Amino acid sequence: MAVRFHRSWLCAMVPLREEGSLDIPSSKSFAALVPELSLESCPDVRQLAEDRARSCQLVLIRMLRLFDCLARKHGIVYWLDSGTLLGAVRHGGFVPWDGDIDLGMRRADFEKVQVHAHELPTDIFLQVPATDPAYDDSWVPGKLRDRYSCYTEWTQQNRWCRWHNGLQVDLFVFEPDDAGLFTTFQHPGYEPEQIFPLSAIDFEGFVHPCPAQPELYLTTTYGDWRALPPLEQRKPHEGEADPYQPCDHPRSLRWAGS
Numbered sequence: 001m002a003v004r005f006h007r008s009w010l011c012a013m014v015p016l017r018e019e020g021s022l023d024i025p026s027s028k029s030f031a032a033l034v035p036e037l038s039l040e041s042c043p044d045v046r047q048l049a050e051d052r053a054r055s056c057q058l059v060l061i062r063m064l065r066l067f068d069c070l071a072r073k074h075g076i077v078y079w080l081d082s083g084t085l086l087g088a089v090r091h092g093g094f095v096p097w098d099g100d101i102d103l104g105m106r107r108a109d110f111e112k113v114q115v116h117a118h119e120l121p122t123d124i125f126l127q128v129p130a131t132d133p134a135y136d137d138s139w140v141p142g143k144l145r146d147r148y149s150c151y152t153e154w155t156q157q158n159r160w161c162r163w164h165n166g167l168q169v170d171l172f173v174f175e176p177d178d179a180g181l182f183t184t185f186q187h188p189g190y191e192p193e194q195i196f197p198l199s200a201i202d203f204e205g206f207v208h209p210c211p212a213q214p215e216l217y218l219t220t221t222y223g224d225w226r227a228l229p230p231l232e233q234r235k236p237h238e239g240e241a242d243p244y245q246p247c248d249h250p251r252s253l254r255w256a257g258s
Contacts, residue, residue: 030061031205039069046243055243059146059167060101061204076112078105079209093204099236101169110173123147134162144169147253153239164249
C-alpha cells in the first residue's frame, strides 16, 4: 500500500495555532512516550499528560495503536473514518476537541475483529451485545472500550444507559447498497473509488490506513470540512470524559491510586 501524507491543510492551520485562535490541548506525544508498542508490550501513559483532555487522547491513541497491531497480525483491513480522518487531514492528529476514535471496515473484517479481540490487553474490550448485553448495536456495530474511564457528562445526562461507556473507538461496518455505494447506518454512500485502494496518512505521529481520496471522502461526509466550527461548538459530541473514573458497570476497572 502506497503511503501518502495529506498535510496541505495542516500547513494552513499552523498560523491559527500560533495565534492561539484554536484551543489546542497539551502536545504531549504518545510516539515520544511509547516509541515501540506491541500487543505484548503496551504501557498506559494517561497519567503523563498535563491535562485531562490530553490524557483521554493518550488513552485513545494507545487503543488505536493496539488495534493496528491486531489488524496487521490478522490481516484486518480498516481505515480512519469520520472525525478521526478529519483530524488527520486538517490537523495532523486529533481534532483538538475530539473525544473518540472512528474507524471504518467491511463486514468480513469486523467479523475477524470479533474473533481476535481477546488478544487485546485486558483493560480494553470489544463491546458488542455478546460482551455487553445492554449495548445497542443499531448505530455502531461495535466499539473498543477502555475499562478505566467514562464519558461522565453523557452518562449523567442519560441515566437510563446501562451499557459500558468508557473511552471508545467506534467500529463502523460498511457494506455496498443496491447502487454499489459503500454505506453504514450513519454514513452517506461513498463511491468505491473514494475508499479503495486504501492510502495512508499520519495521525499523531503514526501512519494509519485512510480512504483513497480522503478530501473527497470528507466532502461527502461533511460538506465544507475545511471551515472550523464556531468556538462554542468546539467540544466533544460525547461530552466530557474522565480517564480515571470508571463507569458503573461490571466490566469496569479502577485505576490504581484513584
